[in-house]
Amino acid sequence: MKEALKEAQKAFDLDEVPVGVVIVANDKIIARGHNLTERLNDVTAHAEMQTITAAANAVGGKYLIDCTIYVTLEPCLMCAGALAWSQVSKLVFGAKDVKRGYTVLGKSVLHPKTEVVQGILADESEKLLKDFFAKKRK
Numbered sequence: 001m002k003e004a005l006k007e008a009q010k011a012f013d014l015d016e017v018p019v020g021v022v023i024v025a026n027d028k029i030i031a032r033g034h035n036l037t038e039r040l041n042d043v044t045a046h047a048e049m050q051t052i053t054a055a056a057n058a059v060g061g062k063y064l065i066d067c068t069i070y071v072t073l074e075p076c077l078m079c080a081g082a083l084a085w086s087q088v089s090k091l092v093f094g095a096k097d098v099k100r101g102y103t104v105l106g107k108s109v110l111h112p113k114t115e116v117v118q119g120i121l122a123d124e125s126e127k128l129l130k131d132f133f134a135k136k137r138k
Helices: 002-013 047-059 077-086 122-137
Strands: 020-025 028-034 067-073 090-095 115-118
Touching: 002 020, 002 028, 002 047, 002 067, 002 122, 020 047, 028 047, 047 067, 047 077, 067 122, 090 122
Parallel strands: 067 090, 090 115
Antiparallel strands: 020 028, 020 067
């Protein structure tokens, strides 16, 4: 998760919403990314979407079975759907997104075999987000 936080800081430095992601397979980071929605002028360029594509290229296929994704913020519905299609084995996220996170539906849209761990380095993830939006409001 510390590596995902480094990616979130990169997004912050680019004036992007500071969300960072790494995907791990066999105890090795195979993909990393951060939000690029402003830079690419693309609402779908979330950190997770960027990193899922990179990880699929790294494993040579569209399924991320036996992979773990670490993300600093709870994925939105779009990203959770992409994670479901990728069949990622484990999702670990930091901060909850009470407004736009996939859990607001009250049921999971993830693949049924996906294990979920939440709250890892949540305070650090939340601080980066709060600092970003405080800076935006000035």
